[in-house]
Amino acid sequence: MKAHGKTFVVTGGGSGIGRELVLQLARKGARIIIADLDAAGMEETKRLAQSHSAAIYPYTLDLSDSHAIGVFAARILTEHGAVDGLINNAGIIQPFVPLNDLATDKAEYIMRVNFYGTFHLIKLLLPHLLTRPEAHIVNISSMGAFIPFPGQTIYGASKAAVKLLTEGLYAELLQTSVRVTLVMPGAVDTKIMEHSGVSISKEALAGMEKAPRLPASKAAECIIEAMEKNQPRLVLGSDARFLDIFSRFFPTRSIRYIVKKMLVK
Numbered sequence: 001m002k003a004h005g006k007t008f009v010v011t012g013g014g015s016g017i018g019r020e021l022v023l024q025l026a027r028k029g030a031r032i033i034i035a036d037l038d039a040a041g042m043e044e045t046k047r048l049a050q051s052h053s054a055a056i057y058p059y060t061l062d063l064s065d066s067h068a069i070g071v072f073a074a075r076i077l078t079e080h081g082a083v084d085g086l087i088n089n090a091g092i093i094q095p096f097v098p099l100n101d102l103a104t105d106k107a108e109y110i111m112r113v114n115f116y117g118t119f120h121l122i123k124l125l126l127p128h129l130l131t132r133p134e135a136h137i138v139n140i141s142s143m144g145a146f147i148p149f150p151g152q153t154i155y156g157a158s159k160a161a162v163k164l165l166t167e168g169l170y171a172e173l174l175q176t177s178v179r180v181t182l183v184m185p186g187a188v189d190t191k192i193m194e195h196s197g198v199s200i201s202k203e204a205l206a207g208m209e210k211a212p213r214l215p216a217s218k219a220a221e222c223i224i225e226a227m228e229k230n231q232p233r234l235v236l237g238s239d240a241r242f243l244d245i246f247s248r249f250f251p252t253r254s255i256r257y258i259v260k261k262m263l264v265k
Helices: 016-027 039-048 066-080 104-129 153-172 192-196 202-209 216-228 238-249 251-261
Strands: 007-011 031-036 055-060 085-088 135-140 178-185 233-236
Touching (some): 016 031, 031 039, 135 153, 216 233
Parallel strands (some): 007 031
16 A cells, blocks of 8 residues: 555654654655654654654554553544554563563563554554555564564563464455555664663673664665555564574574573573
Protein backbone atom coordinates (compact mmCIF):
# COMPACT_ATOMS: atom_id res chain seq x y z
CA MET A 1 0.00 0.00 0.00
CA LYS A 2 1.44 3.35 -1.01
CA ALA A 3 1.73 5.88 1.80
CA HIS A 4 0.70 8.99 -0.14
CA GLY A 5 -2.68 10.31 0.90
CA LYS A 6 -3.20 7.63 3.54
CA THR A 7 -3.76 8.04 7.29
CA PHE A 8 -1.47 6.05 9.58
CA VAL A 9 -1.35 5.36 13.29
CA VAL A 10 2.27 5.06 14.46
CA THR A 11 2.98 4.02 18.04
CA GLY A 12 6.21 5.12 19.70
CA GLY A 13 6.52 8.07 17.33
CA GLY A 14 8.20 10.30 19.90
CA SER A 15 11.70 8.95 19.28
CA GLY A 16 13.88 6.39 17.50
CA ILE A 17 12.46 4.34 14.66
CA GLY A 18 8.98 5.67 15.37
CA ARG A 19 10.07 9.27 14.89
CA GLU A 20 11.80 8.38 11.63
CA LEU A 21 8.71 6.51 10.43
CA VAL A 22 6.62 9.62 11.07
CA LEU A 23 9.08 11.92 9.30
CA GLN A 24 9.43 9.67 6.26
CA LEU A 25 5.69 9.05 5.99
CA ALA A 26 5.22 12.82 6.16
CA ARG A 27 7.62 13.28 3.25
CA LYS A 28 5.48 10.87 1.26
CA GLY A 29 2.35 12.93 1.85
CA ALA A 30 0.68 10.82 4.51
CA ARG A 31 -1.37 11.96 7.51
CA ILE A 32 0.02 10.57 10.75
CA ILE A 33 -1.57 9.95 14.14
CA ILE A 34 1.19 9.48 16.73
CA ALA A 35 0.57 7.52 19.91
CA ASP A 36 3.26 7.68 22.58
CA LEU A 37 3.65 8.08 26.33
CA ASP A 38 6.28 10.78 25.70
CA ALA A 39 4.28 13.95 24.94
CA ALA A 40 7.40 16.12 24.63
CA GLY A 41 8.99 13.64 22.24
CA MET A 42 5.90 13.68 20.01
CA GLU A 43 5.90 17.48 19.92
CA GLU A 44 9.56 17.39 18.84
CA THR A 45 8.68 14.90 16.10
CA LYS A 46 5.88 17.18 14.94
CA ARG A 47 8.24 20.17 14.93
CA LEU A 48 10.81 18.28 12.85
CA ALA A 49 8.12 17.38 10.33
CA GLN A 50 6.91 20.96 9.86
CA SER A 51 9.00 21.49 6.74
CA HIS A 52 7.00 18.75 5.03
CA SER A 53 3.69 20.56 5.64
CA ALA A 54 2.46 17.29 7.10
CA ALA A 55 -0.75 16.69 9.00
CA ILE A 56 0.49 15.17 12.28
CA TYR A 57 -1.70 14.54 15.30
CA PRO A 58 -0.05 13.49 18.60
CA TYR A 59 -1.98 11.57 21.27
CA THR A 60 -0.50 10.67 24.65
CA LEU A 61 -1.14 6.95 25.19
CA ASP A 62 -0.05 4.36 27.74
CA LEU A 63 0.06 1.07 25.84
CA SER A 64 0.01 -0.89 29.08
CA ASP A 65 -3.53 0.39 29.78
CA SER A 66 -6.15 -1.51 27.75
CA HIS A 67 -8.91 0.93 28.74
CA ALA A 68 -6.85 3.90 27.53
CA ILE A 69 -6.22 2.11 24.24
CA GLY A 70 -9.98 1.65 23.80
CA VAL A 71 -10.61 5.35 24.43
CA PHE A 72 -7.82 6.26 22.00
CA ALA A 73 -9.13 4.01 19.22
CA ALA A 74 -12.67 5.36 19.52
CA ARG A 75 -11.41 8.93 19.63
CA ILE A 76 -9.24 8.79 16.52
CA LEU A 77 -11.97 7.14 14.46
CA THR A 78 -14.39 9.85 15.56
CA GLU A 79 -11.97 12.72 15.01
CA HIS A 80 -10.31 11.53 11.80
CA GLY A 81 -12.99 9.41 10.16
CA ALA A 82 -10.65 6.94 8.52
CA VAL A 83 -7.44 5.07 9.25
CA ASP A 84 -5.61 3.18 6.49
CA GLY A 85 -2.52 1.89 8.27
CA LEU A 86 -1.38 0.84 11.72
CA ILE A 87 2.33 0.59 12.54
CA ASN A 88 2.85 -1.04 15.93
CA ASN A 89 6.37 0.18 16.59
CA ALA A 90 6.40 1.02 20.32
CA GLY A 91 8.19 -1.38 22.60
CA ILE A 92 10.38 -1.56 25.67
CA ILE A 93 13.07 -3.91 26.92
CA GLN A 94 13.33 -5.41 30.39
CA PRO A 95 16.02 -4.83 33.00
CA PHE A 96 19.12 -6.87 32.10
CA VAL A 97 18.60 -9.56 34.72
CA PRO A 98 17.91 -13.33 34.64
CA LEU A 99 14.31 -14.46 34.85
CA ASN A 100 14.90 -15.61 38.43
CA ASP A 101 15.70 -12.02 39.44
CA LEU A 102 13.00 -10.26 37.41
CA ALA A 103 10.04 -8.99 39.42
CA THR A 104 6.74 -10.51 38.30
CA ASP A 105 5.04 -7.12 37.97
CA LYS A 106 7.86 -5.93 35.70
CA ALA A 107 7.53 -9.03 33.51
CA GLU A 108 3.78 -8.48 33.24
CA TYR A 109 4.32 -4.82 32.35
CA ILE A 110 6.68 -5.77 29.50
CA MET A 111 4.03 -8.14 28.12
CA ARG A 112 1.27 -5.52 28.43
CA VAL A 113 3.25 -2.92 26.49
CA ASN A 114 4.91 -5.09 23.85
CA PHE A 115 2.28 -7.74 23.18
CA TYR A 116 -1.08 -6.72 24.61
CA GLY A 117 -0.69 -3.09 23.49
CA THR A 118 -0.18 -4.36 19.94
CA PHE A 119 -3.00 -6.89 20.27
CA HIS A 120 -5.55 -4.40 21.63
CA LEU A 121 -4.84 -1.80 18.94
CA ILE A 122 -5.23 -4.40 16.20
CA LYS A 123 -8.37 -5.85 17.76
CA LEU A 124 -9.99 -2.42 18.04
CA LEU A 125 -8.96 -1.03 14.64
CA LEU A 126 -9.18 -4.15 12.46
CA PRO A 127 -12.97 -3.98 11.92
CA HIS A 128 -12.48 -0.46 10.55
CA LEU A 129 -9.42 -1.38 8.49
CA LEU A 130 -11.43 -4.15 6.83
CA THR A 131 -13.85 -1.53 5.48
CA ARG A 132 -11.10 0.41 3.71
CA PRO A 133 -10.36 -0.14 -0.02
CA GLU A 134 -6.84 -1.08 1.09
CA ALA A 135 -5.15 -1.07 4.47
CA HIS A 136 -1.96 -2.27 6.11
CA ILE A 137 -0.80 -3.49 9.53
CA VAL A 138 2.93 -3.41 10.30
CA ASN A 139 4.12 -5.06 13.52
CA ILE A 140 7.67 -4.55 14.77
CA SER A 141 8.98 -7.67 16.47
CA SER A 142 12.70 -8.32 17.06
CA MET A 143 15.52 -10.73 16.32
CA GLY A 144 15.01 -11.55 20.02
CA ALA A 145 11.91 -13.42 18.86
CA PHE A 146 13.89 -16.17 17.15
CA ILE A 147 16.99 -16.37 19.33
CA PRO A 148 17.23 -15.85 23.12
CA PHE A 149 19.33 -13.09 24.65
CA PRO A 150 20.34 -13.73 28.28
CA GLY A 151 18.82 -11.15 30.57
CA GLN A 152 16.06 -10.36 28.06
CA THR A 153 13.97 -13.54 28.30
CA ILE A 154 10.60 -11.86 28.88
CA TYR A 155 11.31 -9.20 26.26
CA GLY A 156 12.09 -12.00 23.79
CA ALA A 157 8.93 -13.86 24.76
CA SER A 158 6.84 -10.71 24.20
CA LYS A 159 8.36 -10.20 20.76
CA ALA A 160 7.94 -13.88 19.86
CA ALA A 161 4.26 -13.45 20.71
CA VAL A 162 4.12 -10.44 18.37
CA LYS A 163 5.77 -12.54 15.65
CA LEU A 164 3.21 -15.35 15.86
CA LEU A 165 0.34 -12.88 16.18
CA THR A 166 1.48 -11.18 12.99
CA GLU A 167 1.95 -14.41 11.07
CA GLY A 168 -1.49 -15.57 12.17
CA LEU A 169 -3.02 -12.29 11.03
CA TYR A 170 -1.26 -12.58 7.68
CA ALA A 171 -2.85 -16.01 7.18
CA GLU A 172 -6.31 -14.90 8.28
CA LEU A 173 -6.34 -11.73 6.16
CA LEU A 174 -5.01 -13.14 2.88
CA GLN A 175 -8.43 -12.93 1.23
CA THR A 176 -9.14 -9.38 2.47
CA SER A 177 -8.04 -5.86 1.58
CA VAL A 178 -5.74 -5.70 4.63
CA ARG A 179 -2.10 -6.58 4.13
CA VAL A 180 0.26 -7.48 6.98
CA THR A 181 4.02 -7.01 7.38
CA LEU A 182 6.19 -8.53 10.12
CA VAL A 183 9.44 -6.67 10.84
CA MET A 184 12.30 -8.41 12.68
CA PRO A 185 14.97 -5.76 13.40
CA GLY A 186 18.43 -6.40 14.68
CA ALA A 187 20.41 -3.76 16.54
CA VAL A 188 19.18 -0.27 15.66
CA ASP A 189 20.69 2.99 16.91
CA THR A 190 17.89 4.18 19.22
CA LYS A 191 17.52 5.13 22.89
CA ILE A 192 15.44 2.08 23.79
CA MET A 193 17.37 1.45 27.03
CA GLU A 194 16.85 5.03 28.17
CA HIS A 195 13.15 5.02 27.29
CA SER A 196 12.72 1.61 28.94
CA GLY A 197 14.34 2.87 32.13
CA VAL A 198 16.95 0.11 32.23
CA SER A 199 20.72 -0.03 32.61
CA ILE A 200 23.35 -2.59 31.69
CA SER A 201 26.78 -3.55 33.00
CA LYS A 202 29.81 -1.99 31.33
CA GLU A 203 31.03 -5.45 30.28
CA ALA A 204 27.76 -6.41 28.59
CA LEU A 205 27.44 -2.96 27.02
CA ALA A 206 30.94 -3.27 25.56
CA GLY A 207 29.96 -6.59 24.01
CA MET A 208 26.77 -5.16 22.53
CA GLU A 209 28.48 -2.08 21.13
CA LYS A 210 30.76 -4.26 19.01
CA ALA A 211 27.74 -5.28 16.96
CA PRO A 212 26.80 -3.16 13.92
CA ARG A 213 23.88 -0.83 14.53
CA LEU A 214 21.52 0.26 11.79
CA PRO A 215 20.63 3.98 11.81
CA ALA A 216 17.00 4.54 12.80
CA SER A 217 16.44 6.49 9.57
CA LYS A 218 17.58 3.53 7.46
CA ALA A 219 15.43 1.14 9.49
CA ALA A 220 12.36 3.33 8.91
CA GLU A 221 13.13 3.60 5.20
CA CYS A 222 13.30 -0.19 4.86
CA ILE A 223 10.09 -0.68 6.85
CA ILE A 224 8.11 1.77 4.72
CA GLU A 225 9.52 0.25 1.54
CA ALA A 226 8.46 -3.23 2.71
CA MET A 227 4.97 -1.93 3.48
CA GLU A 228 4.61 -0.22 0.12
CA LYS A 229 5.65 -3.44 -1.60
CA ASN A 230 3.19 -5.47 0.54
CA GLN A 231 6.14 -7.54 1.74
CA PRO A 232 4.98 -10.02 4.39
CA ARG A 233 8.30 -10.33 6.26
CA LEU A 234 11.32 -8.09 6.70
CA VAL A 235 14.42 -9.25 8.59
CA LEU A 236 16.16 -5.94 9.14
CA GLY A 237 19.92 -5.61 9.49
CA SER A 238 22.89 -7.87 8.78
CA ASP A 239 22.96 -9.12 12.39
CA ALA A 240 19.30 -10.15 12.30
CA ARG A 241 19.69 -11.87 8.93
CA PHE A 242 22.74 -13.79 10.18
CA LEU A 243 21.06 -14.89 13.42
CA ASP A 244 17.85 -15.82 11.62
CA ILE A 245 19.72 -18.38 9.51
CA PHE A 246 22.19 -19.44 12.22
CA SER A 247 19.45 -20.13 14.80
CA ARG A 248 17.42 -22.24 12.37
CA PHE A 249 20.28 -24.52 11.37
CA PHE A 250 22.24 -24.55 14.65
CA PRO A 251 19.80 -23.68 17.46
CA THR A 252 21.99 -24.71 20.42
CA ARG A 253 25.23 -23.45 18.95
CA SER A 254 23.63 -20.08 18.15
CA ILE A 255 22.54 -19.66 21.78
CA ARG A 256 26.07 -20.32 23.02
CA TYR A 257 27.31 -17.79 20.47
CA ILE A 258 24.98 -15.10 21.85
CA VAL A 259 25.98 -15.88 25.45
CA LYS A 260 29.63 -15.46 24.55
CA LYS A 261 28.98 -12.21 22.66
CA MET A 262 27.10 -10.72 25.61
CA LEU A 263 29.81 -11.83 28.04
CA VAL A 264 27.24 -13.59 30.19
CA LYS A 265 28.55 -16.68 32.01
